[in-house]
Amino acid sequence: MDAENEQQNGTPAGTDATATAAVAAEQDGSGRSAVSRRAVIGWAGAGVALGAAGVGSVAAATRQDDPAPAPAAAVGGDVPFYGDHQSGISTPVQDRLHFASFDVSATATRESLVKMLKEWTKAAAAMTGGREVGSGAASGLPEAPPDDTGEALGLPASRLTLTIGFGPTLFEKDGVDRFGLKARRPEALIDLPKFKGDNLDPQRTGGDLCVQACADDPQVAVHAIRNLARIGMGTVNIRWSQLGFGKTSSTTPDAQTPRNMMGFKDGTHNIAGTDTEKLGEHVWVAPGEGPDWMTGGSYLVARRIRMHIETWDRTPLKEQEDIFGRTKGEGAPYGKAKEHDTPDLKAMPEDSHVRLAHPDSNNGLMILRRGFSFTDGTDGLGRLDAGLFFLAYQRDSRKAFVPLQQRLAASDALNEYIQHVGSAHFACPPGVRKPGEWWGQALFG
Ligand SMILES: C=CC1=C(C)c2cc3[nH]c(cc4nc(cc5[nH]c(cc1n2)c(C)c5CCC(=O)O)C(CCC(=O)O)=C4C)c(C)c3C=C
Numbered sequence: 497m498d499a500e501n502e503q504q505n506g507t508p509a510g511t512d513a514t515a516t517a518a519v520a521a522e523q524d525g526s527g528r529s530a531v532s533r534r535a536v537i538g539w540a541g542a543g544v545a546l547g548a549a550g551v552g553s554v555a556a557a558t559r560q561d562d563p564a565p566a567p568a569a570a571v572g573g574d575v576p577f578y579g580d581h582q583s584g585i586s587t588p589v590q591d592r593l594h595f596a597s598f599d600v601s602a603t604a605t606r607e608s609l610v611k612m613l614k615e616w617t618k619a620a621a622a623m624t625g626g627r628e629v630g631s632g633a634a635s636g637l638p639e640a641p642p643d644d645t646g647e648a649l650g651l652p653a654s655r656l657t658l659t660i661g662f663g664p665t666l667f668e669k670d671g672v673d674r675f676g677l678k679a680r681r682p683e684a685l686i687d688l689p690k691f692k693g694d695n696l697d698p699q700r701t702g703g704d705l706c707v708q709a710c711a712d713d714p715q716v717a718v719h720a721i722r723n724l725a726r727i728g729m730g731t732v733n734i735r736w737s738q739l740g741f742g743k744t745s746s747t748t749p750d751a752q753t754p755r756n757m758m759g760f761k762d763g764t765h766n767i768a769g770t771d772t773e774k775l776g777e778h779v780w781v782a783p784g785e786g787p788d789w790m791t792g793g794s795y796l797v798a799r800r801i802r803m804h805i806e807t808w809d810r811t812p813l814k815e816q817e818d819i820f821g822r823t824k825g826e827g828a829p830y831g832k833a834k835e836h837d838t839p840d841l842k843a844m845p846e847d848s849h850v851r852l853a854h855p856d857s858n859n860g861l862m863i864l865r866r867g868f869s870f871t872d873g874t875d876g877l878g879r880l881d882a883g884l885f886f887l888a889y890q891r892d893s894r895k896a897f898v899p900l901q902q903r904l905a906a907s908d909a910l911n912e913y914i915q916h917v918g919s920a921h922f923a924c925p926p927g928v929r930k931p932g933e934w935w936g937q938a939l940f941g
């Protein structure tokens with residue numbers, strides 16, 4: 497089977513389910529055989545998984561018969577890698593995050609960067625399809641280190657998505673155009689301004705490239721970043737990374753809204769992944785809006801926001817609710833009974849978070865929020881280093897995150913309980929449309 501026979505969603509076409517069951521090898525988009533991670537556990541194991549978790553293994557067994565995309569909430573299913581937009585943006589939010597920001601090493605060249613991006617793309621297509629990287633973890637040459645580190649062996653794809661972004665410093669760093677990309681930098685990819693109250697740690701800020709790995713299994717997300725870092729060794733170094741859990745946003749309006757570390761429903765009024773009109777209006781870069789290589793892409797702002805949860809936990813319920821302008825239990829806007837009732841902004845305190853952030857207070861602007869909670873041990877002063885790793889996608893950060901954050905930084909009652917300690921801005925190109933194409937091809941082309 498050649499690579500071109502792979503369908504848009506990255507699954508091989510044209511053979512029946514039984515054949516799929518019998519053949520452990522799949523294509524990784526490069527024409528090379530890639531081992532299915534699920535095949536490694538054998539059909540007895542797969543049968544158990546089928547009975548227990550169901551959908552993911554069903555997807556593995558029937559993927560070649562059924563061209564329909566996996567259901568949004570499929571546990572263990574594959575999210576299509578190929579498409580007009582990168583997955584991991586409007587995709588229903590998974591449970592876990594591993595986000596990595598990379599710097600290109602001082603010795604790297606444009607050629608070595610391109611080579612790495614090609615290898616990353618093949619590896620990403622394989623891993624998001626639940627397959628091993630290259631010749632796998634345990635089936636390569638005995639004399640060579642395995643292509644895949646192996647800790648995801650036997651695990652399903654777990655709805656893994658890998659989303660790449662390019663930071664401002666890739667285009668120009670300290671006045672140097674290292675990779676001949678300066679003229680291709682989108683005007684929208686600004687160095688974010690300093691906002692009131694920012695206390696940014698340089699070691700958790702910026703980066704030449706980023707990869708957002710989201711999956712329902714943390715091991716799968718961590719494995720993906722680790723394997724990309726391994727492939728990139730010598731070309732890129734991890735500048736900082738962030739693990740996240742307990743998604744704090746919903747892009748699936750019918751699903752139960754998750755709660756953040758402050759105990760409030762977070763993601764009630766977000767852009768739904770199915771709302772193509774709002775995605776077109778607020779998230780995807782339109783043709784002619786900046787350089788062609790960004791058409792269909794999106795701009796990502798990442799903020800590590802520390803929460804002073806010990807102080808928060810001593811704050812009375814009414815005060816907590818006043819801070820958001822929504823009730824804690826139901827998540828209803830003030831003056832209304834139900835979470836999804838249309839808010840009456842005037843019923844909320846003037847400095848409440850929701851009143852200030854609502855589109856009606858901001859000339860209709862919206863962002864797609866995709867954040868995760870984090871706890872990273874203690875801060876050395878006996879307090880948890882916990883908070884929200886805020887991720888927001890938008891068509892132009894200059895017209896979305898920046899004015900919104902300026903407003904929040906100036907007046908939000910929530911500011912007493914939070915501090916922004918890390919920040920980064922990335923241009924996320926459109927999707928890789930078919931096998932053989934690679935991340936950043938139009939940028940470097
Ligand atoms: C610059 C944008 C935003 C930052 C930074 C931000 C931080 C932040 N938010 C919460 C908790 C909640 N936010 C909620 C709504 C909400 N927040 C933003 C933007 C930022 N939040 C927007 C655009 C909205 C939607 C407003 C609306 O249209 O109604 C909510 C309410 C529930 C919801 O709709 O999601 C909560 C809760 C925290 C804890 C936080 C920083 C740590």
Ligand SMILES: [Fe+2]
Binds near residue numbers: 853
């Ligand atoms: Fe918010």
